[in-house]
Amino acid sequence: MKVAVLLSGGLDSSTCLAQAVKTHGSEEVFALSIQYGQKHQREIKSAGDIARRYGVALKFLDLSGIFAESQSALLSHSKNDIVHASYSEQLNELGGSGTVSTYVPFRNGLMLSAAAACAQSLGASEVWYGAHRDDAAGRAYPDCTPEFVAAMNTAIYEGTGHEVRLHAPFINMNKADIVKLGLKLKVPYELTWSCYEGGDRPCGQCGTCIDRLEAFHKNGVRDPLETPEEV
Amino acid sequence: MKVAVLLSGGLDSSTCLAQAVKTHGSEEVFALSIQYGQKHQREIKSAGDIARRYGVALKFLDLSGIFAESQSALLSHSKNDIVHASYSEQLNELGGSGTVSTYVPFRNGLMLSAAAACAQSLGASEVWYGAHRDDAAGRAYPDCTPEFVAAMNTAIYEGTGHEVRLHAPFINMNKADIVKLGLKLKVPYELTWSCYEGGDRPCGQCGTCIDRLEAFHKNGVRDPLETPEEV
Numbered sequence: 497m498k499v500a501v502l503l504s505g506g507l508d509s510s511t512c513l514a515q516a517v518k519t520h521g522s523e524e525v526f527a528l529s530i531q532y533g534q535k536h537q538r539e540i541k542s543a544g545d546i547a548r549r550y551g552v553a554l555k556f557l558d559l560s561g562i563f564a565e566s567q568s569a570l571l572s573h574s575k576n577d578i579v580h581a582s583y584s585e586q587l588n589e590l591g592g593s594g595t596v597s598t599y600v601p602f603r604n605g606l607m608l609s610a611a612a613a614c615a616q617s618l619g620a621s622e623v624w625y626g627a628h629r630d631d632a633a634g635r636a637y638p639d640c641t642p643e644f645v646a647a648m649n650t651a652i653y654e655g656t657g658h659e660v661r662l663h664a665p666f667i668n669m670n671k672a673d674i675v676k677l678g679l680k681l682k683v684p685y686e687l688t689w690s691c692y693e694g695g696d697r698p699c700g701q702c703g704t705c706i707d708r709l710e711a712f713h714k715n716g717v718r719d720p721l722e723t724p725e726e727v
Numbered sequence: 728m729k730v731a732v733l734l735s736g737g738l739d740s741s742t743c744l745a746q747a748v749k750t751h752g753s754e755e756v757f758a759l760s761i762q763y764g765q766k767h768q769r770e771i772k773s774a775g776d777i778a779r780r781y782g783v784a785l786k787f788l789d790l791s792g793i794f795a796e797s798q799s800a801l802l803s804h805s806k807n808d809i810v811h812a813s814y815s816e817q818l819n820e821l822g823g824s825g826t827v828s829t830y831v832p833f834r835n836g837l838m839l840s841a842a843a844a845c846a847q848s849l850g851a852s853e854v855w856y857g858a859h860r861d862d863a864a865g866r867a868y869p870d871c872t873p874e875f876v877a878a879m880n881t882a883i884y885e886g887t888g889h890e891v892r893l894h895a896p897f898i899n900m901n902k903a904d905i906v907k908l909g910l911k912l913k914v915p916y917e918l919t920w921s922c923y924e925g926g927d928r929p930c931g932q933c934g935t936c937i938d939r940l941e942a943f944h945k946n947g948v949r950d951p952l953e954t955p956e957e958v
Contacts, residue, residue, distance in 0.1 A: 557793060562841050565848035595888045601847035602840060605886040609833060609840040610793050616832035617796040638888035647881035654878055655836040657826045657869035 505542030508626035533560035536694020604639035736773030739857035764791035767925020835870035902942035
């Protein structure tokens with residue numbers, strides 16, 4: 497069975513790709529890397545490195561035109577800066593729940609739809625996607641919630657005439673669970689990139705850096721991207 | 728309330744735009760015209776003419792890269808020709824149900840996701856879309872069925888953090904019902920384009936031409952695009 501995997505080059509999607517390759521073999525898997533106007537190209541490079549390491553085909557799509565009007569802090573044309581605070585601090589600021597400033601309008605819905613279209617064109621039966629519980633918490637990223645994923649799965653299944661399904665293997669896991677799985681699968685985390693800033697090293701201060709470091713620490717290991725000063 | 732309308736330039740979406748303008752006023756409505764690699768540009772021109780006539784802003788998106796691998800007969804790079812037969816004949820050929828050769832993989836899912844992303848970026852609360860019962864029949868176009876539309880509505884509502892909804896006002900109507908409504912709304916059907924071929928005049932022989940002619944005839948009027956020879 498052929499499957500498509502959304503691959504940003506980050507920790508979650510790289511682990512998702514590793515799981516897909518383990519389940520179906522690299523010949524049956526292809527990855528999709530999507531340019532949506534993000535502030536830096538560092539993660540796109542990581543997606544290429546990861547796909548190469550796993551020997552899977554990589555398809556690249558540019559959807560950045562669609563977000564031209566958005567002021568999400570994740571986008572290169574936005575005047576808003578990346579917030580240096582953990583997601584739980586950001587959710588507290590929002591009164592407990594609400595979309596964070598790095599949410600990009602319906603980005604995951606769009607990426608999953610593009611992936612479903614490519615999957616059906618290429619005869620793949622599943623689209624894999626690394627959404628997890630931490631991103632869904634407080635609807636910080638509403639396009640990562642179980643409610644969204646369930647509806648999107650039905651939309652893809654019905655809209656493709658029952659040919660493609662959505663598979664979100666981490667929907668009930670948190671980031672620490674994903675790292676635990678990834679360490680078992682020997683995911684080359686040194687090749688991945690999660691930081692929202694595009695420097696030479698991860699900033700260690702944005703929401704996704706803080707989450708990532710914590711996920712490694714909870715597993716009693718160091719993030720290979722962690723600088724000695726951060727220990 | 729601001730709304731986005733998917734506008735192909737055909738009969739259904741032009742009537743949908745007319746209804747949206749009647750409900751919300753032209754100031755509150757913007758149209759989205761999407762290039763997805765279709766065989767001709769004739770309908771894109773019609774979308775522009777219709778948007779101008781209704782005095783609504785028109786946003787143009789190019790999603791054609793996503794369908795590079797599809798062999799749908801509707802796409803310019805496809806080796807497959809447009810079938811000259813009615814949809815009911817095409818469904819009979821398929822044994823009663825199945826996707827027709829002009830189905831483009833998850834095209835409507837992708838267009839609706841792009842529309843939802845734009846809508847949320849621009850502060851619009853609804854995406855209007857002219858899917859109807861005839862296109863859904865026998866799952867000829869599975870991305871027009873009520874099951875797909877309901878799931879996509881939930882996906883958009885959940886994925887945008889409850890900010891955007893999908894509105895498909897014609898989901899329980901057939902094409903003749905839409906023409907009936909459009910005649911009442913005085914839609915300038917002479918500006919629209921439905922034919923899958925890109926000639927100077929509609930071919931009168933593709934599925935959508937046959938459906939369109941029949942929808943006008945059922946209302947006891949002539950299609951303004953109909954040539955005298957076809958009467």
